[in-house]
Amino acid sequence: MLRGERFNRADRVIKVGFWINLVLMVMKLAAGYYGNSEAVFADGLESACDFIGIGLTIIALKVGRKPFDADHPYGHGKVESLSAIFVSLVIGGTGAWILYAAVETMVIGNYQAPSLIAVGAAAITIVIKEALYRYSVKVGDTLKSPALLAIAKDHRKDAITSVATLVGVTGAWFGFRIMDPLAAGLTSFFIFHIGYQTFRTSAHELMDGLPEMEMVAAIADLARSVKGVESVHDIRARHSGQFVIVDLQLGMDPQMTVKESHDIATEVKRRIFDTFANVGDVMIHINPSDEPHDDLIRL
Template identity: 75%
Template sequence: MQRGERFNRADRVIKIGFWINAWLMVLKLAAGHFGRSEAVFADGVESACDFVGIVLTLVALKMGRKPFDADHPYGHGKVESLAAVFVAVIICATGLWILYGAAHTILDARYQDPRLIAVIAAALTIVIKEALYRYSVQVGGALGSPALLAIAKDHRKDALTSIATLVGVGGAFFGVGIMDPIAAGLTSFFILHIGFQGFRISAHELMDGQPATEEVAEIAALAAATEGVDRVHEIRARRSGQFLIVDLKLDMDPEMTVKRSHDIATRVKERIFERFSNVGDVMIHINPSDEPHEDLNRL
């Protein structure tokens, strides 16, 4: 997949989510206010918070696609993980806000009688948000984009929120008023969990944590199977936005000319690029295979 096509697909997912979220935000705020449901209105405020996350992601995708330069020799992809951290913080803050509001309502025992429009808004949100989640996670997984996967988690969080909201507003609609704030309070714990998970993954990427072991093992196996490579001495990888940056140490025949070893290293890199569209760069170090050697580093 070409670089431009990758970013175009990411843009499409974000823009679709942006406009649907806009419509749902207005719907839930109106339905919560005029339908007299604290849970649905809080759901609408939570959707408003989503806008901040989506805008941050749009900015991150635009910045992240900039090619490498003298100040950023590894590209600008890390900004996606940084945006994902901000989205996670927003999700956690929203969960705390909903939990506080629900607790306050229960302690004050000031329950409202919701109208049917609030029930319909909650049910409609579940269907739409789950569809957006599946679409976003499919594209985000294919592109290996942390920003898109963070947005996907946010869509799933909204769907879970609306399930609890529907139960609460439905129960209150049929006369059990306390169910509305209880549902909002329980939902806040789901929101906090999703926000924490998103923060943990994004922080791991910002700290150059090792990506999925299976993919790294596949890259190593492909390099080891290349003619002229005796074995893969070491492989490390880190994520930069939608791309992986791979460091390879290869053992080769010590009698090999510099040109021959260079050609083999180039072939290894070409094979990795052909097989893995999400690999942005491969840096290769060559070691002689006939003698033990100790890696020098200060990490």
């Protein structure tokens, strides 16, 4: 997949989520206000907070698609992970706000009887947000985009929130009025969990944490399969937004010419690019295979 096509697909997912989220936000705020449901109204305010996360993601994708330059020789991809960190903080802040509002209502004991419109708004949100989650996570997994995956988790968070909201507002509609703020409070803990997962994954990528071991092992096996490569060692990889940057060392016959070893290394790199669409760059170091090699490193 071409670089521009990757970012265009990500843009489409973000824009679909943006406009649908706008419609849901207006619907839930109106249904919560006129339908006397604190849980549904809080759900609408949560959707408003999501605009911060979506806006940050749009900016991150715009910056992240810029090619490498003199100041950023590895490109600008890490801005996606940085954006995902901000999204996780928005998710966590939303959970804290919902928990505070629910506890305050239960302490005061000012319960209201919600109307059927609030029940319908919660049910519609569940269906739409779950569909958005599946759409976003499918494209996010394909592109290996941390920003898209963070947005997908945010959609799943909204779906979970709305399930609890539906249970609470339905119970309150049948007369158990405490269930409305209680559902909102319990939902906040699911939100905290999703925010923590998003933060942990993004922080791992920002700290150059190793990608999936299956991918690293597959790259090493592919390099070994190239004629002329006698060993592969000290393979490292790290995320840069939607791409992975790979470093590896190849052991080759010490009698080879520089041109021969260079051609083999180029073939290794070409096969890696052909097989792994999310690999952005491969840096190869060549060592003589007939003697042990201790890499010089200060890290």
